Amino acid sequence: IAGITQAPTSQILAAxxxxxxxxxxxxxxxxxxxxxxxxxxxxxxxxxxxxAGTTGKGEVPDGYSVSRANTDDxxxxxxxxxxxxxxxxFCASSRDRTSYGYTFGSGTRLTVV
Amino acid sequence: xxxxxxxxxxxxxxxxxSAVIKCTYSDSASNYFPWYKQELGKRPQLIIDIRSNVGExxxxxxxxxxxxxxxxxxxxxxxxxxxxxxxxxxxxxxTLSNDYKLSFGAGTTVxxxx
Numbered sequence: 001i002a003g004i005t006q007a008p009t010s011q012i013l014a015a016x017x018x019x020x021x022x023x024x025x026x027x028x029x030x031x032x033x034x035x036x037x038x039x040x041x042x043x044x045x046x047x048x049x050x051x052a053g054t055t056g057k058g059e060v061p062d063g064y065s066v067s068r069a070n071t072d073d074x075x076x077x078x079x080x081x082x083x084x085x086x087x088x089x090f091c092a093s094s095r096d097r098t099s100y101g102y103t104f105g106s107g108t109r110l111t112v113v
Numbered sequence: 114x115x116x117x118x119x120x121x122x123x124x125x126x127x128x129x130x131s132a133v134i135k136c137t138y139s140d141s142a143s144n145y146f147p148w149y150k151q152e153l154g155k156r157p158q159l160i161i162d163i164r165s166n167v168g169e170x171x172x173x174x175x176x177x178x179x180x181x182x183x184x185x186x187x188x189x190x191x192x193x194x195x196x197x198x199x200x201x202x203x204x205x206x207x208t209l210s211n212d213y214k215l216s217f218g219a220g221t222t223v224x225x226x227x
Contacts, residue, residue: 031213040219042202042217042218042220045214090156090157100147100162100208101159101162102149102157104158106155
């Protein structure tokens with residue numbers, strides 16, 4: 001089934017630990033994004049990638065890194081998790097400038113303790 | 114960058130009544146405006162979108178209007194049903210920019226009372 005897959009679904013993580021959230025799409029979308037969703041703050045962009053091999057910073061990039069080695073995968077890494085990174089993380093993708101709508105993954109609920 | 118403001122933050126309506134959510138944007142170059150619906154525990158899903166060359170668009174009980182001069186756009190849901198209860202997000206995009214990033218509003222939690 002074509003779509004976008006995130007893993008894990010949820011995770012409890014000790015502060016200071018390193019964690020990679022996985023995101024894979026099979027729609028051959030050029031652009032991919034990572035958002036965090038916090039109550040009252042909506043969806044805030046962490047990092048994005050317009051095409052394989054390129055990445056960019058969103059509005060809340062500190063403490064996070066991404067890579068885009070190929071079209072399908074866009075992992076998000078927390079190098080040393082802190083409690084303020086407790087959130088629901090959504091990966092999304094879009095095809096190109098002629099198709100602007102996002103397809104979202106099902107989300108990863110991360111709790112940093 | 115683009116700043117999208119969304120009001121109200123919460124909205125409670127009686128089943129069968131209409132619901133209206135309003136958004137304003139700051140960048141006059143923005144020209145694509147989608148709306149997403151997020152049910153509890155689910156992912157956001159695109160429900161309708163509008164481009165700046167159109168003033169209104171309808172899809173069954175959902176409609177979106179755009180006022181480019183005032184830089185605001187609205188979502189209208191008529192004959193609301195319990196399954197319309199969700200969080201709704203508006204967003205804006207400059208399609209002629211060098212990237213495809215959407216700027217989202219903070220969301221509106223809609224509750225439809227039976």
